[in-house]
Amino acid sequence: MGSSCEIKFIGTDASPFANRVQFVLNLKSIEYEYIVENLACKSELLLTSNPVYQKVPVLIHANKPPLSESLIIIEYLDEMYPDVHPILPSDPLDRANNRFWAAYIDNMFIPLFEELRKTPDKEGKEAIKKQIIERTQLLEEVFVKFSKGKAYFGGDNVGYLDVVFGCFLGWVRFVERHNEFKIIDEAGTPKLLEWANRIWSHEALKDVIPGSETLMDFYMMLQVHKPARAI
Missing domain, CATH: 1.20.1050.10 (Glutathione S-transferase Yfyf (Class Pi); Chain A, domain 2)
Structure with a gap:
């Protein structure tokens, strides 16, 4: 994915929590830049983007503050892009x-x-x-x-x-x-x-x-x- 994308996503292939975010990004056809993290040697980007938990996934949307925790990110994406494949029910x-x-x-x-x-x-x-x-x-x-x-x-x-x-x-x-x-x-x-x-x-x-x-x-x-x- 190109570096000009508004959305950057920090994850690792083996993380089901990171996979969740990728799944929703794909369902909603959202273009994003995937930044692969090495959890055995955490990057400065991860540590500064998620200083509390220091783990993936992390979503960076344009110039907004980074978001962490998969369920929070999924709901954010669902609210930001409600017209393409809603994830949560309306009721x-x-x-x-x-x-x-x-x-x-x-x-x-x-x-x-x-x-x-x-x-x-x-x-x-x-x-x-x-x-x-x-x-x-x-x-x-x-x-x-x-x-x-x-x-x-x-x-x-x-x-x-x-x-x-x-x-x-x-x-x-x-x-x-x-x-x-x-x-x-x-x-x-x-x-x-x-x-x-x-x-x-x-x-x-x-x-x-x-x-x-x-x-x-x-x-x-x-x-x-x-x-x-x-x-």
């Missing part, structure tokens, strides 16, 4: 419910995957796997409720929860392979499985979700900089 109660489940995904679901990585003993890992499966089955129920028999959490079109959860699918599949258990499958979450296959091939997402090699490189970086707890 206030529906919007609130979407935000509730997005917070659940970020605070109650995704952290379990990091807990699984950092837990050294087999018994502890099995307990976390059980929690992941249970919470995925809850998200299956959420999908059924929100989609109302249609293709996406957002109904006929990709919506807020499709972006929030959909961009974590690469890591879901990576963890399934490397921990020898199924998280989204025909037996436990058939509707989510259909949804996952559908959104995985979405035109705006298919070049955003990182491949297995990218995820493995990031995983190995985590193992070095944030190693598992000692037994």
